[in-house]
Amino acid sequence: MTDLKPKTTAGAVDGPDVKHMKWWGWGVEGTAFHHEDKPAFAPFVKKMVGVDLGSDAITAAPAFDELDIPASRLSSEVASSLSLVVGEGNVVTGDLERVVHTYGKSIRDLIRIRGNIFPRVPDAVVYPATESEVAKIVAAAVEYDLVLIPFGGGSNIVGSLEPMPDEERMVVSLDMGRLDRVLDIDEDGRVARIQAGAQGPDIEEQLNAKGWTMGHFPDSFTHSTLGGWVATRSSGMQSDKFGDIADMTKGLRMVRPDGVVVIRAVPSASTGPSLREMILGSEGRLGVITEVTVQVHRIPEQREILAYLFPTWEAGLAAMQAIAESDANPSVTRVSNEIETEMSFATSKESKGVSALVMQGLQRFLKVKGWDLTKMCLSFIGYEGSEEHVSINQKLVAKIVKKHGGIGVGKGPGVLYDQKKFDTPYLRDFFLDHGGAADVSETSAPWSKLLPLYTEVYAAANRAFEKVGVQGLIMAHLSHSYHSGACLYFTFAFEHGDNALEQYDVVKKAIQDAFIQEGGTVSHHHGVGLEHAPWLGQDVSLPGLALMQGLLDSADPKRNFNPGKVTGK
Amino acid sequence: MTDLKPKTTAGAVDGPDVKHMKWWGWGVEGTAFHHEDKPAFAPFVKKMVGVDLGSDAITAAPAFDELDIPASRLSSEVASSLSLVVGEGNVVTGDLERVVHTYGKSIRDLIRIRGNIFPRVPDAVVYPATESEVAKIVAAAVEYDLVLIPFGGGSNIVGSLEPMPDEERMVVSLDMGRLDRVLDIDEDGRVARIQAGAQGPDIEEQLNAKGWTMGHFPDSFTHSTLGGWVATRSSGMQSDKFGDIADMTKGLRMVRPDGVVVIRAVPSASTGPSLREMILGSEGRLGVITEVTVQVHRIPEQREILAYLFPTWEAGLAAMQAIAESDANPSVTRVSNEIETEMSFATSKESKGVSALVMQGLQRFLKVKGWDLTKMCLSFIGYEGSEEHVSINQKLVAKIVKKHGGIGVGKGPGVLYDQKKFDTPYLRDFFLDHGGAADVSETSAPWSKLLPLYTEVYAAANRAFEKVGVQGLIMAHLSHSYHSGACLYFTFAFEHGDNALEQYDVVKKAIQDAFIQEGGTVSHHHGVGLEHAPWLGQDVSLPGLALMQGLLDSADPKRNFNPGKVTGK
Known part of the structure; x- marks a missing residue:
C-alpha cells in the first residue's frame, strides 16, 4: 500500500493475538491517505464539497483517554x-x-x-x-x-x-478472530473448509499457497472475515466470475443452543426452505457461524483488468448491460459515472513525462471525436482464465464497447485500480479529519430500472443536500453485473456541521427512499443491521417481514443473539 | 411425440378448462409408450429385470368406477x-x-x-x-x-x-391452473412476470412468441407449473447455462393469511435471511405462490446437442468434472453409465440402411481402439449461444473429451435425445402394465464424492434387491454440473410382487441411506414432500431441522397449509 503514508495514532489493542483495525478509523495503525503527490485532489474536493484541504483546521480523532x-x-x-x-x-x-x-x-x-x-x-x-x-x-x-x-x-x-x-x-x-484457519482443501471436489474468523488476506494466502483462490474480494477484504461475509451476504469485486458469497457458500456450521446446524457442502439441493440461505444474511440472529465450506478455483492462468472510456454514463451502462447478455464472461464489469471518473483522475498521481504526453494526446483525440470530456466515464473490465479465454473475451467486449461509442485505454489504469482497490476507506478518515462526512449506499435492480433509479437518487440526494444546507457530492458506479440487472453503488460526501449525524440521516434517508421507490433493493451487499432495517418492510413487504420475524423469534425466543438487527426488533 | 402411440383410457376430468394428466398415469390421454419398432427393448428388459414383455399378462389400470x-x-x-x-x-x-x-x-x-x-x-x-x-x-x-x-x-x-x-x-x-399467463416481459430488464399455474409449454410458447425463453426444462416440463418448480426447487436439463429455478427466480408473490409477501425482482440482495429462498422449496407450507418474476433469455442464435462416447463411466465422470472447471460454458452436461447407455440403445429404433452401417463401423472402430463395448458410456453435451460461442465451446469440450479417451459421435443422437427427452415417464406406465415398478432418486455431491457415492448406491441397491428377492435394475447418469460438484440421477426398476410398496420402500431406503452416508443430499431437484422427509434431519442436521420447523410453525400455527410435508410434521 505504497500510496498511503504512516500516521501516528493512539494506543494498541489488548487481548489475544487477533488483528484489529484502529479504534477510531479504518485499517491498520500507521497507514493513512495523503494527497501530496496528487495535485488535482484538493481542487476537486474544494470544487465539489467546498472543503479546503489546505486549511490547518484538522479535527483529528480525540485521544483515547478523553x-x-x-x-x-x-x-x-x-x-x-x-x-x-x-x-x-x-x-x-x-x-x-x-x-x-x-x-x-x-x-x-x-x-x-x-x-x-x-x-x-x-x-x-x-x-x-x-x-x-x-x-x-x-x-x-x-x-x-x-x-x-x-x-x-x-x-x-x-x-x-x-x-x-x-x-x-x-x-x-x-x-471470532482465533478461528482463522483454512482447515481443508478438497482439491478434487473444489471446496475448502474454512473457519469463520479467517480474514480475507489470511484465506487467500493459505489457499494461494496450494494454487487455489476463493475469488471473493469485497472492498473490505483486508479487514473482513468469512463469517462476516456470510452473515451479511457480501459480494466481492470479481463477483461476475466467482459469484456473490451466497453462490460460493456450499456448506456451513452454525452453533445454536440445541446443537450445531450442519449444512453439508453440496453444489445444489431441493431440501425445503433453504437453511443455507436463512443463515446467509442472518447477522448473528440465528446463532454463531463457526465454519464455512466454500467453492474454490484454481488460480487463473491469466488475469487482466482493462480500462475503457465511454462518452457518457448512459453509454457505459448500456455497454455493461450488453456485456451481461452476451456470451462474454468477464470477472469484473465496472463503470463510474462522470463525477466518480473525475474523482478517479483526481486521486491519481500527477502524470509526468511520457504518460503525461499520452494523456494529453488521448484527450485531444477524444475531443476531436466530439466527446465532452466532462461527461466521460471510466470503466474497468476484468478477465480471468486461460490465455485463450482472456483473449476471446477481450475481443467480445471490445466489439460491444465500440458499438456503444467507447474506447479501450489499455492495462495501465487497470493495474493501478487493482493495486489501490482496497484503499478507499482510508480516504474517508482523512476526509473526516478535514470536516467532511462520506459514506456509501448501494442497491441492485433490473437493467430496465437502473437509469430511472439513478436519476431519482441524484434528485433525492440533491434535494437532501439543499435541505441540510450543504454543498454535497454524490457519485456512482455500476458493479456486479448479472443477467437480469446490476448493482449501483453511490458514494456521497459533504462538509458536516455539529449535527453531522442528523445531516447524514437526511441524506441517507433520501437515497434509500429513492431505491425503494424506483424498484431497487435496500442493500445489494452491505446487509441490513440497524441502518437499513427501517426500509426492510418496504423492500420485502410487511407480510414478508413478519415471516422473517417469525423465524427469528422461533429461533431465539429470549433474544440472546444480536437482537434488534435486520428486522429492527 | 411421434414415438408414442395412442392408448384408450377411462374418463376425462370435469371442472373448468384446466389441463390435467390421466388419473391413472403420466401424460395426456391417448398417448403411451410402445416398443414395436425397438427390437432391442424387450430382450434388454428380459435380461435386466426378468420381465417378459411378450407375455399377455397385462395388468392395466382398473376402470375408474371400480x-x-x-x-x-x-x-x-x-x-x-x-x-x-x-x-x-x-x-x-x-x-x-x-x-x-x-x-x-x-x-x-x-x-x-x-x-x-x-x-x-x-x-x-x-x-x-x-x-x-x-x-x-x-x-x-x-x-x-x-x-x-x-x-x-x-x-x-x-x-x-x-x-x-x-x-x-x-x-x-x-x-392453480387458471393462473396460467405470462403477464409481462420486461425486455430491457430481462425478467418476465408469470402466473404460478402456468405449465412449461404455455410459458415457453408465450415467451418464444416474443423471442424469449426461460430455459427451464425439467423432465416433467410438459406437465408441471412454474409455481410447482419454485415450490420444490426444481432444476431443468439446461441448468448448466440457465441455472436452477432458484437461480432464475428473482421476484415472487405469495399469499399468506396476513397479506401478500412481495419479493421485488432484483438480481441479488443482502436483505437478511433470504425470504426468496425460504419460499423456494416451501411446498405450500408458507402460503400460496401466485406469481413469479423470472429472468429470461433471448432465444439463442444456435442450439446444438452433441453426443459423445466414453470408454468407461469413470472416464465420462472425469470429463464432466474437467469441463465444469474449464472455461467452457455448455448448457447441458450429461453422461449415462454403461447400463443406462445400453438402455438408450435398446429404446432406439432399429438402425437400418446407412445408419446401421455407420453403427457397425463405429463399433468395429471402438473395438479396434480396445474398448470393451459393454462398458461404453453415452454422453450429451449441449451448446447454446452465438455461432462463434457454440463453435469455441465445442472445440474446448472436444479437447477435454479426447483427453479422457472419449470420442464425438455427432449431432444425430443429440437430436433424438432432444425430441424424446420428455417421454421417459410414459415408459413407466407401460412397465407397470407388465408388472414392473420403476422410480428415480437423485442427489448432488462435490466432485470428489461422486464416484464413492455411486459405488455405494449400487452396492446398497443390489443388497436391497437381494433382500426383497427380485432381479433389480439400477442405472444412472450425471447431469446438472456445477463448479464444485454435480447431480447423480439413479433409475431403479424390478418386477414387483403383491407387496410392491414394501418392496419399493426397501430399495428406496437403501439408496437414500447411501446418499446420506456418502455426503450427498437427500434430493437435488425433486423436493422433500413426504417421501424424503425421513432423511431430512440427517441431511440438514437435527438443529437445522428444528430451525426449519420453527419457521413453519411460526408461519402456520394452525397447520392449515399443506401440513406434514417437508419436515414430516
Whole structure:
C-alpha cells in the first residue's frame, strides 16, 4: 500500500493475538491517505464539497483517554463462567477492546467514536478458539440471559455490531478472530473448509499457497472475515466470475443452543426452505457461524483488468448491460459515472513525462471525436482464465464497447485500480479529519430500472443536500453485473456541521427512499443491521417481514443473539 | 411425440378448462409408450429385470368406477363460502377430480392408484382465477380451519400433494391452473412476470412468441407449473447455462393469511435471511405462490446437442468434472453409465440402411481402439449461444473429451435425445402394465464424492434387491454440473410382487441411506414432500431441522397449509 503514508495514532489493542483495525478509523495503525503527490485532489474536493484541504483546521480523532466509556457490567459469575470456557486471557473487559468492538466502520460509527458517543458498549470481549468453546459460550448466553454479538473483522457499515442502546442485560462481543484457519482443501471436489474468523488476506494466502483462490474480494477484504461475509451476504469485486458469497457458500456450521446446524457442502439441493440461505444474511440472529465450506478455483492462468472510456454514463451502462447478455464472461464489469471518473483522475498521481504526453494526446483525440470530456466515464473490465479465454473475451467486449461509442485505454489504469482497490476507506478518515462526512449506499435492480433509479437518487440526494444546507457530492458506479440487472453503488460526501449525524440521516434517508421507490433493493451487499432495517418492510413487504420475524423469534425466543438487527426488533 | 402411440383410457376430468394428466398415469390421454419398432427393448428388459414383455399378462389400470373413493366431507357452509369466491363451477367435488388431485406421479402414487388405495382424498378441488381469489381462499382456510394443498401440474414424485392419511379436517386441493399467463416481459430488464399455474409449454410458447425463453426444462416440463418448480426447487436439463429455478427466480408473490409477501425482482440482495429462498422449496407450507418474476433469455442464435462416447463411466465422470472447471460454458452436461447407455440403445429404433452401417463401423472402430463395448458410456453435451460461442465451446469440450479417451459421435443422437427427452415417464406406465415398478432418486455431491457415492448406491441397491428377492435394475447418469460438484440421477426398476410398496420402500431406503452416508443430499431437484422427509434431519442436521420447523410453525400455527410435508410434521 505504497500510496498511503504512516500516521501516528493512539494506543494498541489488548487481548489475544487477533488483528484489529484502529479504534477510531479504518485499517491498520500507521497507514493513512495523503494527497501530496496528487495535485488535482484538493481542487476537486474544494470544487465539489467546498472543503479546503489546505486549511490547518484538522479535527483529528480525540485521544483515547478523553473518551467516556461506560464501565463493564460483566458480573463476576459470568466472567468466571466464560473464563472457564476460553481461559482468563480470552475474556477481555478493558476499555480499548470494548470500544473496538462497539461499532463497525460506517460514517455514523466514526462520527460517534470521534464524538465520544457511547450509549452502550459491550461488557466483555470473548475470544473462543474452537467450535466447542463457541458452543459453551452460546449455552452460557442462554443460561445467564446474555446478549451475544458475533464480531469478525469489524468492517461492518450497517450497525450490525453495536449493542442496542437500551440493552440492560450483559452484552458480550464474540470475537471470532482465533478461528482463522483454512482447515481443508478438497482439491478434487473444489471446496475448502474454512473457519469463520479467517480474514480475507489470511484465506487467500493459505489457499494461494496450494494454487487455489476463493475469488471473493469485497472492498473490505483486508479487514473482513468469512463469517462476516456470510452473515451479511457480501459480494466481492470479481463477483461476475466467482459469484456473490451466497453462490460460493456450499456448506456451513452454525452453533445454536440445541446443537450445531450442519449444512453439508453440496453444489445444489431441493431440501425445503433453504437453511443455507436463512443463515446467509442472518447477522448473528440465528446463532454463531463457526465454519464455512466454500467453492474454490484454481488460480487463473491469466488475469487482466482493462480500462475503457465511454462518452457518457448512459453509454457505459448500456455497454455493461450488453456485456451481461452476451456470451462474454468477464470477472469484473465496472463503470463510474462522470463525477466518480473525475474523482478517479483526481486521486491519481500527477502524470509526468511520457504518460503525461499520452494523456494529453488521448484527450485531444477524444475531443476531436466530439466527446465532452466532462461527461466521460471510466470503466474497468476484468478477465480471468486461460490465455485463450482472456483473449476471446477481450475481443467480445471490445466489439460491444465500440458499438456503444467507447474506447479501450489499455492495462495501465487497470493495474493501478487493482493495486489501490482496497484503499478507499482510508480516504474517508482523512476526509473526516478535514470536516467532511462520506459514506456509501448501494442497491441492485433490473437493467430496465437502473437509469430511472439513478436519476431519482441524484434528485433525492440533491434535494437532501439543499435541505441540510450543504454543498454535497454524490457519485456512482455500476458493479456486479448479472443477467437480469446490476448493482449501483453511490458514494456521497459533504462538509458536516455539529449535527453531522442528523445531516447524514437526511441524506441517507433520501437515497434509500429513492431505491425503494424506483424498484431497487435496500442493500445489494452491505446487509441490513440497524441502518437499513427501517426500509426492510418496504423492500420485502410487511407480510414478508413478519415471516422473517417469525423465524427469528422461533429461533431465539429470549433474544440472546444480536437482537434488534435486520428486522429492527 | 411421434414415438408414442395412442392408448384408450377411462374418463376425462370435469371442472373448468384446466389441463390435467390421466388419473391413472403420466401424460395426456391417448398417448403411451410402445416398443414395436425397438427390437432391442424387450430382450434388454428380459435380461435386466426378468420381465417378459411378450407375455399377455397385462395388468392395466382398473376402470375408474371400480375404485372406492371416500366421499367428500366438504360442508355445505364451506362449499358456499368457496363458491362465493371462485364461482360454483370452480369448486369441484366429483370423484374423478378429487382422485386426480390426490397424488402426484411417483411409483408409490401409481401403485396406490392402481391398487385402489385412497386413505384420504381432497374433499374439494378449487380453481381460483386471480390472486385476490387465492387470498380469500387462504382466509377461508384459516377461518374454517381447512387444509389447503396447492396443486400445479400434478407431476410431483415426492408426495407433496397428498392429504395426510389421518387428516380429519376438510382438505381442499387448490388447483392453480387458471393462473396460467405470462403477464409481462420486461425486455430491457430481462425478467418476465408469470402466473404460478402456468405449465412449461404455455410459458415457453408465450415467451418464444416474443423471442424469449426461460430455459427451464425439467423432465416433467410438459406437465408441471412454474409455481410447482419454485415450490420444490426444481432444476431443468439446461441448468448448466440457465441455472436452477432458484437461480432464475428473482421476484415472487405469495399469499399468506396476513397479506401478500412481495419479493421485488432484483438480481441479488443482502436483505437478511433470504425470504426468496425460504419460499423456494416451501411446498405450500408458507402460503400460496401466485406469481413469479423470472429472468429470461433471448432465444439463442444456435442450439446444438452433441453426443459423445466414453470408454468407461469413470472416464465420462472425469470429463464432466474437467469441463465444469474449464472455461467452457455448455448448457447441458450429461453422461449415462454403461447400463443406462445400453438402455438408450435398446429404446432406439432399429438402425437400418446407412445408419446401421455407420453403427457397425463405429463399433468395429471402438473395438479396434480396445474398448470393451459393454462398458461404453453415452454422453450429451449441449451448446447454446452465438455461432462463434457454440463453435469455441465445442472445440474446448472436444479437447477435454479426447483427453479422457472419449470420442464425438455427432449431432444425430443429440437430436433424438432432444425430441424424446420428455417421454421417459410414459415408459413407466407401460412397465407397470407388465408388472414392473420403476422410480428415480437423485442427489448432488462435490466432485470428489461422486464416484464413492455411486459405488455405494449400487452396492446398497443390489443388497436391497437381494433382500426383497427380485432381479433389480439400477442405472444412472450425471447431469446438472456445477463448479464444485454435480447431480447423480439413479433409475431403479424390478418386477414387483403383491407387496410392491414394501418392496419399493426397501430399495428406496437403501439408496437414500447411501446418499446420506456418502455426503450427498437427500434430493437435488425433486423436493422433500413426504417421501424424503425421513432423511431430512440427517441431511440438514437435527438443529437445522428444528430451525426449519420453527419457521413453519411460526408461519402456520394452525397447520392449515399443506401440513406434514417437508419436515414430516
